[in-house]
Amino acid sequence: MDKVIFLVDMQSFYASVEKAANATLATKPVLVSGDPKQRSGIILAACPIAKQHGVKTAEPLWEAQNKCPEAVVVRPRMQLYIDVSYQITKILEQFSNEIEVYSIDEQFIDLTASQRLFGTPAQIAEKIQRTIVENIGVQARIGIGPNKVLAKMACDVYAKKNKQGIFQLDHTKLQTHLWPLPVGKLFGVGSKMEKHLTKMGLHTIGNVANYPLHWLKKRWGINGEVLWRTANGIDYSPVTSQTHQQQKAIGHQMTLPQDYYHLDDIKVILLELSEEVARRARKQDYLGKSIAVTARGIDFDLPTGFHRQQKLVTETYFGVDIYRVAVRLFEKFWDGLPVRSIGITLGQLEKADTYQLSLFDRTEEKENLSKAIDRMYEKYGPTAVVRASSLMTAGQVHERANKIGGHYK
DSSP states (O other): OOOOEEEEEETTHHHHHHHHHOGGGTTSOEEEEOOGGGTOOBEEEEOHHHHTTTOOTTSBHHHHHHHOTTOEEEOOOHHHHHHHHHHHHHHHTTTOSOEEEEETTEEEEEOGGGHHHHOSHHHHHHHHHHHHHHHHOOOEEEEEESSHHHHHHIIIIIITTSSSOEEEOOGGGIIIIITTSBGGGSTTOOHHHHHHHHHTTOOBHHHHHTSOHHHHHHHHTHHHHHHHHHHTTOOOOOOOTTGGGSOSEEEEEEEEEEEEOOHHHHHHHHHHHHHHHHHHHHHTTEEEEEEEEEEEESOSSSOOEEEEEEEEEEEEOOHHHHHHHHHHHHHHHOOSSOEEEEEEEEESOEETTOOOOOSSSOHHHHHHHHHHHHHHHHHHOTTSSOOGGGGSTTOOHHHHTTEETTEEO
């Protein structure tokens, strides 16, 4: 039996959830946007009515309002969206137990063994759409394919555009429906890769599919083969709930509420980020052997900043260890110009079931203290215990405690 994989995507998810929660918004153009005063004034979601006015996701709020002055602007409610996403997962579980959460508004589902219970792929897709609308009030678009990559492209390129919101793409349709598309439509090809491919004369997905594989591998290694396989609709990866359980890195990035000019203020943020990254690493039972620091300046037209990484002698998941390395990297590579955003990443992760002890590092003492603070954090919240530096004007820990993914809950 051939595989049947769906990619179920929620139409304008955040905006659709807001409309479902407030019937008065049903016929109005709705924009979900962050707060411009907090430098998060970009469009996170625009409903179809707003998109008809030319509004696009990720554009500044002021541009969207110029295009659609009558739009209703709603601040994001991230906890609500997470809760609704979970409800959608539970609905999909009525049709299959093989589900992979790809993002907050996209989920893969393997329905190969479910056809005898629920009908043809098209019939199952319609039933899923109907069930989600009746229970959640949100419209789903569904791409159908024999593997995840074709299901994803079926959804992105066709199901999101047609009236039914359903499209099936298999290997019999590659030459007619996939290969004629611009190479930028190929899953995994961003703007930079698109420029590289077009310079090579590869303007369509079909050009990539029929290009000699060994030349693509010579140019990009394993990534070249992935491009060629994707263009030819080849993907053997299973639908699995384990996708997000094996991480390569744990990081946290923050857009600052105002420009930071002074190193002492920046150190406060570096310490807060270090503690947050360390806490998440301990919670997931990972140690890291490298630390990266990213800083971005305030001028988008003339980008400044840096991204630098340092390997560690001994793996760690302690905030102070991460902070010390982060400060050294920042002091070494900062150009002294105002900073708009900062990020810290703990990489080269390994499971923390064993680690090397040091005679001079007081590892056991740090372990006991960190885990005691973690328990207080879990029981009483992220502001139950904070460092004194976070009480200074530069500190952001109390503000961030009210947010999920950089936006208010």
